[in-house]
Amino acid sequence: MRLSTKGQYAVRAMLVLTLHAMENPVSLRHVSEVEEISEQYLEQIFVDLRKAKLVVGHRGAHGGYKLSRQPDDITAGDILRAVEGPIAPVDCVRHQHGESCQRVNVCITRDLWARLRDSMSEVLDNTTLADLARKAK
């Protein structure tokens, strides 16, 4: 039940984008220095974030990444889903493709995993970047 470093890094990186002026794009080099994360690994992570339309990239000198929406409109859940896929402790309780589990009738524990997923989603979907930024002061 552990979150990958990719997920952790993604949230931290997005928080850096939030804390820095929303106007100017922030370069990965800068994020890398501030958060002590490999710049090239960050690149990979931002491929996912860009595909999920959470950030927009600006090439060239003084380029970088900007949030594509307001910080109060991006949740930790959005970020984790972008880089890690659906938030679901086991495959049979993903919201999409819900019918992947063949022994659904027999599977009593399924309900437990569903409730676990829901409680995880609740926390992650109700925490926005704005919330996190507020705590950082």
Added chain:
Amino acid sequence: MRLSTKGQYAVRAMLVLTLHAMENPVSLRHVSEVEEISEQYLEQIFVDLRKAKLVVGHRGAHGGYKLSRQPDDITAGDILRAVEGPIAPVDCVRHQHGESCQRVNVCITRDLWARLRDSMSEVLDNTTLADLARKAK
């Protein structure tokens, strides 16, 4: 954020022990057949469950495993912790050894992971084997 099959199997296996007469020990062969899980893999899992004192083993013919406590006194959290270690999305929010994270002061996201851990624990620690057995009718 996925639960290992080991964790899933452990809960399912413990549920089998609960559903069958609490008096007689249940053999892993039987659990294996009912739940379609490799018997040898089950053995490994029950090593952990036994170390955590959730089950007691009885050797010899007509042997097997019994719950060491009442089904309403064993939670899904107990089982998962026995086979998977502490329930914590990231290392820095384990209850024990809480000081493993060096950049605690800087780490704003830590609070998020702590809340995530708590909401997961809440669900898992408030679901007992008796609860699951009730649903199975």
Added chain:
DNA sequence: ATAAATCCGAGCAAAACACTAGGAAAACAC
């Protein structure tokens, strides 16, 4: 032009996962 940055596609070592194999020891049935 040059430098700074995003984009893009591979590759790769280490760890974790999901088992398998082979036996020793205990308890019971006869």
Added chain:
DNA sequence: GTGTTTTCCTAGTGTTTTGCTCGGATTTAT
């Protein structure tokens, strides 16, 4: 007391995931 059934114990092993690195192409500000 000899088999059979079970737990118990220690390894080993292939596959997948994780957590990166490397090399280059493209775009843009100065």
